[in-house]
Amino acid sequence: MSSNLKTIALVGASTRFGTRSNLGNFVLKALTNSSDFDVTVISRKSSKSTFDPSIKVITVSDSYSENEMVDAFRGKDAVVLTTSHGIGWKEVAIIDAAIEAGVKRFIPCGYGSNSQNEGAREIFPMLAPKARLVEYLESTEYTGMTWTAIATGLFLDLGLSSGFMGYDIAGRKATIWDSGNVQFSTTTCATVATSVIKVLNHLNDTANKYLYISSFETSMNSILASLEKATGGRKWDVTYVQTDDQIKEGEEAVSDGDFMKARNLVLAASFKGGLGADFTTEKSLANDALGLPVEDFDTVIAEIAKSAEPS
Numbered sequence: 001m002s003s004n005l006k007t008i009a010l011v012g013a014s015t016r017f018g019t020r021s022n023l024g025n026f027v028l029k030a031l032t033n034s035s036d037f038d039v040t041v042i043s044r045k046s047s048k049s050t051f052d053p054s055i056k057v058i059t060v061s062d063s064y065s066e067n068e069m070v071d072a073f074r075g076k077d078a079v080v081l082t083t084s085h086g087i088g089w090k091e092v093a094i095i096d097a098a099i100e101a102g103v104k105r106f107i108p109c110g111y112g113s114n115s116q117n118e119g120a121r122e123i124f125p126m127l128a129p130k131a132r133l134v135e136y137l138e139s140t141e142y143t144g145m146t147w148t149a150i151a152t153g154l155f156l157d158l159g160l161s162s163g164f165m166g167y168d169i170a171g172r173k174a175t176i177w178d179s180g181n182v183q184f185s186t187t188t189c190a191t192v193a194t195s196v197i198k199v200l201n202h203l204n205d206t207a208n209k210y211l212y213i214s215s216f217e218t219s220m221n222s223i224l225a226s227l228e229k230a231t232g233g234r235k236w237d238v239t240y241v242q243t244d245d246q247i248k249e250g251e252e253a254v255s256d257g258d259f260m261k262a263r264n265l266v267l268a269a270s271f272k273g274g275l276g277a278d279f280t281t282e283k284s285l286a287n288d289a290l291g292l293p294v295e296d297f298d299t300v301i302a303e304i305a306k307s308a309e310p311s
Helices: 023-033 066-073 090-101 118-123 127-139 156-161 189-201 220-230 243-255 259-271 297-308
Strands: 007-011 038-044 056-060 078-081 105-107 146-151 173-177 184-187 209-212 216-218 237-241
Touching (some): 007 023, 023 038, 023 189, 038 066, 066 090, 078 189, 118 127, 127 146, 146 189, 156 189, 173 220, 184 189, 216 297, 220 297
Parallel strands (some): 007 038, 007 078, 038 056, 078 105, 146 209, 173 237
């Protein structure tokens, strides 16, 4: 099905993960590489990011005030969010602004863990706002604006190369939770970006849906084995930790205001098991319906390992 959407507003393109590009940069690249779309980046005034001169940029206040967002979204067919958890409740105002501006399709920042699983929300409370936003979008369907949320699991390439998932590629070290055999879904950032393009090109099939996609269903041990293979075949130094201990540490840190330790809770939503992290057991994947590429696990892991090696 061809898209009847042309003008796209992207909110969150400047987000970065340390020195590495974050999801917004991948989505921006996918949109600008497609001849189907005319993309405008919505950037905060405090942002230090710069964009290619060919990309249209609208600057708004850090508060994402509704009036500013209505003006920014006016004339846009779709709004795509790739913002961080930090905007929280502001996303409701952004949704309202999109409706007032006459936007046809809204893609919220629903990437990552399965926010529709109650157990996952209990372990990782920051999923609760994502679930509430889906409910809010459902309540706005009468306006005529449609929406699509995309659950992706952990971002495999970003999570491994940054060390976020517990693998130190340069140091050949890994931290494995429990047995390391729990299966979970994970997706590369490029495939997440492709899924956004596919959603915008499959409007009828994706309208008002919470979709599950993945590059792979894997485990910590499978990732470790592939990394060892990609880095010369030698065994890595492995530290084993208990999931419950990691959750407790994360909860205590968050209660003390140390939100950096929320990482433990993010990982627990995938590594604990029984929390809907293996999307093939939770819901059917939308990969085939969207026409997402089939990726080779060892090839992807080898590319990640190579990119993470010291230069």
